[in-house]
Amino acid sequence: MPDDIRPLLHASGISKFFPGAVALDEVELTLLPGEVHALLGENGAGKSTLIKCLTGAYRRDGGTITLNGAEIDPASTNESQALGIGTVYQEVNLLPNLTVAENLFLGRQITRGGLLRRRAMIRAAREVLLDYGLDIDPAEPLTSYSVAVQQVVAIARAVEMSGKVLILDEPTASLDRDEVQLVFSVIRKLRDRGLAVVFITHFLDQVFEISDRATVLRNGRVVGERDLGQVTPNDIVTLMLGRQLEERVHERKGGRAGEVLVEVEALGKRGMIEPFDLTIHEGEVVGLAGLLGSGRTETANLLFGAVQGDQGRLRKRGQEIRITRPRDAITQRFALCPEDRKTDGIVGDLSVRDNIILALQARQGWTRPLPRARVNEIAEHYVRALDIRLASLDMPIRLLSGGNQQKALLARWLATQPELLILDEPTRGIDVGAHAEIIALIERLREEGMALLVASSELEELVAYSTRVIVLRDRRQVGELTGDQITPSNIVAAIAAEAPKEVTA
Amino acid sequence: MIRSTHLPLLVTLLTFVLAYALCAAQYPAMLSTRVIANLLTDNAFLGIVAVGMTFVILSGGIDLSVGSVIAFTGVFLAVILRETSIHPLTAFVLVLVLTTAFGAAMGAVIHYLEMPPFIVTLAGMFFARGAAYVLSTDSVPIEHEFYDFLQSLYYKAPGGGRFRLIGAVMLLAFVAGGLVLHRTRLGQNVYALGGGVATARLMGVPLARTTVSIYAISGGLAGLAGIVFSLYTSAGYSLATVGVELDAIAAVVIGGTLLSGGYGFVAGTFFGILIMGLIQTYIVFDGTLSSWWTKIVIGALLFAFILLQKGLTWATTSRKRVRTGSATPS
Numbered sequence: 001m002p003d004d005i006r007p008l009l010h011a012s013g014i015s016k017f018f019p020g021a022v023a024l025d026e027v028e029l030t031l032l033p034g035e036v037h038a039l040l041g042e043n044g045a046g047k048s049t050l051i052k053c054l055t056g057a058y059r060r061d062g063g064t065i066t067l068n069g070a071e072i073d074p075a076s077t078n079e080s081q082a083l084g085i086g087t088v089y090q091e092v093n094l095l096p097n098l099t100v101a102e103n104l105f106l107g108r109q110i111t112r113g114g115l116l117r118r119r120a121m122i123r124a125a126r127e128v129l130l131d132y133g134l135d136i137d138p139a140e141p142l143t144s145y146s147v148a149v150q151q152v153v154a155i156a157r158a159v160e161m162s163g164k165v166l167i168l169d170e171p172t173a174s175l176d177r178d179e180v181q182l183v184f185s186v187i188r189k190l191r192d193r194g195l196a197v198v199f200i201t202h203f204l205d206q207v208f209e210i211s212d213r214a215t216v217l218r219n220g221r222v223v224g225e226r227d228l229g230q231v232t233p234n235d236i237v238t239l240m241l242g243r244q245l246e247e248r249v250h251e252r253k254g255g256r257a258g259e260v261l262v263e264v265e266a267l268g269k270r271g272m273i274e275p276f277d278l279t280i281h282e283g284e285v286v287g288l289a290g291l292l293g294s295g296r297t298e299t300a301n302l303l304f305g306a307v308q309g310d311q312g313r314l315r316k317r318g319q320e321i322r323i324t325r326p327r328d329a330i331t332q333r334f335a336l337c338p339e340d341r342k343t344d345g346i347v348g349d350l351s352v353r354d355n356i357i358l359a360l361q362a363r364q365g366w367t368r369p370l371p372r373a374r375v376n377e378i379a380e381h382y383v384r385a386l387d388i389r390l391a392s393l394d395m396p397i398r399l400l401s402g403g404n405q406q407k408a409l410l411a412r413w414l415a416t417q418p419e420l421l422i423l424d425e426p427t428r429g430i431d432v433g434a435h436a437e438i439i440a441l442i443e444r445l446r447e448e449g450m451a452l453l454v455a456s457s458e459l460e461e462l463v464a465y466s467t468r469v470i471v472l473r474d475r476r477q478v479g480e481l482t483g484d485q486i487t488p489s490n491i492v493a494a495i496a497a498e499a500p501k502e503v504t505a
Numbered sequence: 506m507i508r509s510t511h512l513p514l515l516v517t518l519l520t521f522v523l524a525y526a527l528c529a530a531q532y533p534a535m536l537s538t539r540v541i542a543n544l545l546t547d548n549a550f551l552g553i554v555a556v557g558m559t560f561v562i563l564s565g566g567i568d569l570s571v572g573s574v575i576a577f578t579g580v581f582l583a584v585i586l587r588e589t590s591i592h593p594l595t596a597f598v599l600v601l602v603l604t605t606a607f608g609a610a611m612g613a614v615i616h617y618l619e620m621p622p623f624i625v626t627l628a629g630m631f632f633a634r635g636a637a638y639v640l641s642t643d644s645v646p647i648e649h650e651f652y653d654f655l656q657s658l659y660y661k662a663p664g665g666g667r668f669r670l671i672g673a674v675m676l677l678a679f680v681a682g683g684l685v686l687h688r689t690r691l692g693q694n695v696y697a698l699g700g701g702v703a704t705a706r707l708m709g710v711p712l713a714r715t716t717v718s719i720y721a722i723s724g725g726l727a728g729l730a731g732i733v734f735s736l737y738t739s740a741g742y743s744l745a746t747v748g749v750e751l752d753a754i755a756a757v758v759i760g761g762t763l764l765s766g767g768y769g770f771v772a773g774t775f776f777g778i779l780i781m782g783l784i785q786t787y788i789v790f791d792g793t794l795s796s797w798w799t800k801i802v803i804g805a806l807l808f809a810f811i812l813l814q815k816g817l818t819w820a821t822t823s824r825k826r827v828r829t830g831s832a833t834p835s
Contacts, residue, residue: 081709089707093704093707093708094704095696095697095700095701095704095705095767096700096701097510097699097700097767097768098693098696098697098700103708106693106697106708106710107708107709107710109690109693111689111690114689115684115688116688116689116690118688141510157708
């Protein structure tokens with residue numbers, strides 16, 4: 001892209017703060033007319049926050065947005081739509097009970113004397129959709145067409161109402177190969193018409209197929225803006241996953257010292273994760289690496305019975321076991337700290353003490369309550385051992401900081417003295433200090449002989465504590481790294497291996 | 506062209522035609538204009554209130570207050586005409602403003618306080634019924650020459666059927682309701698709400714205005730139904746029309762409107778009303794059946810229509826599954 005083209009939309013210094021967290025830190029985004037601009041980053045990088053600030057769904061706390069050189073300050077999505085910024089979301093945001101034409105014209109219907117002119121709208125809808133390469137009957141209900149067609153209708157609606165900037169938030173997430181091409185052909189047409197298209201996706205090959213440039217976010221900051229004609233998928237993955245991928249050599253102790261604890265054989269669930277084998281030894285940390293949606297969380301949930309697989313076998317210490325729900329897993333002394341602490345982990349209004357004791361008490365059964373003294377003893381022990389900072393054991397856990405909540409959750413599961421501890425993103429959204437403590441704790445537990453399975457998007461972190469790293473891509477295990485092979489660049493290479501290398505400008 | 510969304514309406518229509526044919530085969534007298542005229546007159550108030558209920562249910566809500574509002578309207582009119590010298594027309598306007606505002610207030614509570622319509626209109630139901638009791642606990646007769654005049658308006662059809670004013674009011678309510686629902690932006694917004702509130706918001710539907718309008722329409726039509734009911738009975742009684750809200754809901758559902766909102770037509774509700782009236786008429790003609798059989802048949806019909814809708818949902822989703830399963834490039 002030549003530099004002398006005036007940007008269509010320019011956002012600079014965009015900041016957004018949430019209580020206790022900086023969601024966006026001085027983010028800059030430049031959109032040129034007639035380009036497809038990919039917005040990339042792992043979950044929590046700030047992509048959707050940025051989009052919401054641009055569309056007025058959130059009020060930004062700092063920064064300026066200019067559209068065609070004029071400063072704008074949209075206070076609502078309707079306002080930004082009127083200014084020319086249209087958005088299409090992953091889930092088709094049209095009404096399934098209305099016809100295609102009604103969806104296209106909702107809110108801006110053609111009327112005469114207050115009455116709708118249905119025929120005129122159907123005719124107009126047919127013409128508009130022909131422009132988008134759809135030859136369909138707009139009088140039919142929306143749901144009589146495939147998701148791809150619905151997505152194109154949503155795009156058409158957004159463009160017809162706005163027409164300058166089109167933001168596509170994972171529009172292809174639920175489409176198959178041919179359907180993606182339909183959407184892409186529409187995107188190309190819009191690009192040629194001079195629109196600026198923002199394209200958000202987790203599929204790297206699609207980024208390279210359709211986009212001209214990319215802005216990569218990480219932890220609420222822009223870590224790079226790249227012309228995609230001049231970089232490789234490897235560069236992009238490196239940008240997305242790590243700021244500094246220095247090749248630190250970690251001292252590795254012991255390797256797989258212990259005995260085999262859990263053996264997984266062809267465990268899988270259709271549409272979620274392909275069958276995989278996995279052996280975990282005592283005193284070993286198995287890391288799960290991969291981009292978002294690659295199957296990290298799914299692997300963890302399947303093993304814990306939070307999701308029931310449709311095939312596969314499980315053995316623990318050579319004995320066949322069945323895990324169909326979390327209770328079975330707890331009986332087998334498995335433990336899982338889930339990814340989403342707020343919804344799947346803490347019980348916000350219960351006291352810290354009750355939260356810590358929850359899993360142990362659940363295993364005991366409610367008919368045999370733990371004695372109060374014992375409860376206090378356990379809770380106090382872990383508060384001390386994990387250095388959980390709190391005013392009192394009686395305070396509701398939601399008042400604790402993210403890092404302390406995470407430690408309390410760890411305490412909950414450690415209290416059950418698990419043999420296999422599964423951690424899904426154990427350091428997400430917690431401060432640096434707590435981050436280091438949790439990594440140290442993982443090391444300590446491993447030395448004590450516990451088996452751990454840790455899924456994380458933080459490569460440095462995985463490299464720091466894993467004795468073995470399993471790399472996942474597209475819901476499949478694609479590689480395993482052991483010992484000195486475990487370096488951030490090797491993991492990136494394994495993740496990016498199959499993304500297309502050839503990039504056409 | 507027949508679309509799956511039209512199917513419940515067609516089934517309703519077919520049910521009515523079939524039921525009427527069966528009735529007529531057994532009692533040919535049921536074909537007379539008298540029966541048809543009475544069908545319209547006897548169900549006028551229920552029909553009017555069911556138009557409002559169609560709006561509410563299409564938007565995914567429910568309005569339990571309408572039965573009480575009808576009773577309140579009747580008592581209010583009777584008392585005001587007995588105690589004061591206000592002309593009935595002025596009283597009509599007054600009570601319509603009152604009931605519309607009452608509905609709008611419930612709509613505002615539902616929207617702004619994000620309360621479920623069920624509980625808000627349940628409160629409204631007790632409130633309106635209580636207000637009726639406060640006005641009078643007895644049945645208050647209405648004697649006014651203007652009432653006599655209105656009641657004397659009818660068109661006598663060949664065959665002796667008297668098509669009265671209140672039947673015409675109901676027909677008018679259906680036509681107007683259909684026009685608003687199917688031919689205006691407000692109507693489209695009602696459907697949009699029923700299709701999904703979150704999506705409707707993202708698509709720029711004015712949620713507050715639409716929700717308030719819907720319940721205001723339902724309240725206003727309940728007021729109109731109350732006026733019609735007072736013309737029908739020439740009295741106001743605070744114990745009247747208990748459970749009419751449930752009859753209205755039944756008529757809407759039998760009319761093919763999905764109880765969860767988004768799908769349905771005003772015309773369906775009209776035939777729902779006619780089907781329910783027909784059952785009652787048949788029982789009168791039969792003479793030996795207890796009138797409570799009406800309830801049993803309506804119950805069975807409701808259940809059948811719920812099954813039908815469930816079946817249609819299943820059919821459309823499985824068809825879609827087949828389609829996505831064999832997706833080919835176009």
